[in-house]
Amino acid sequence: MILDLNKKLTIFLMLFFVSCSKNEVINNAEKDVHDQLSTNVEITLTKKGNITAKIKSEILKKNNQSLQLELYDNVNVDLFDEDLQHKSLIKSQSAMVNEKENRIKAYGTVMVISNDGKILMTDSLTWDNNSDKIYTDANLTFVTSDTDTLYGTGFKSNIDLTDWNILQPRGRINND
Secondary structure, three states, rough: HHHHHHHHHHHHHHHHHHHHHHHHHHHHHHHHOEEEEEEEEEEEEEEOOOOEEEEEEEEEEEOOOOEEEEEEEEEEEEEOOOOOOOEEEEEEEEEEEEEEEEEEEEEEEEEEEEEOOEEEEEEEEEEEEEOOOOEEEEEEEEEEOOOOEEEEEEEEEEOOOOOEEEEEEEOOOOOO
16 A cells, blocks of 8 residues: 555656656747747838838738847838938848837848938948938948949938948048
8 A cells, every 4th residue: 555655656746747848848948939920021110100111021020028029031221300301211130129119130241221311231231210211330331422432330310311420430432
């Protein structure tokens, strides 16, 4: 009788611990899972009711807790001024949209193309919807015309690339 009781107690304890450890694994996995996964998405960002950006991406992962959107594969961000005029396009391999801070961080091969033909190329870039500025601390190439290409590290500009600053410039300007 005592032997049967010990066996039953041992089996019960084993099942109890296995059950507890499975629940812990399941609970941890639930925390890391995104709330939404979408494909071929278009998102519109606004400021004071005006459209400031339209974002297109092939894959979107959303986490409601952190208010983060993760965008992958052919991310395109069209930027607009306060008069709803298109000013530039940001293209990247991936991006993170922080809904709390109202910012987009683009990663991978990043290009900003202004309506007047200026092109900024880098591997990471941030667009701040609150200040309407784009900036990077990374190495960059900035093509301002057919003959002018600047290189540097660190960049800050308005969204149409007309008022820009390269923090550590290097390169050549042709004055012909």
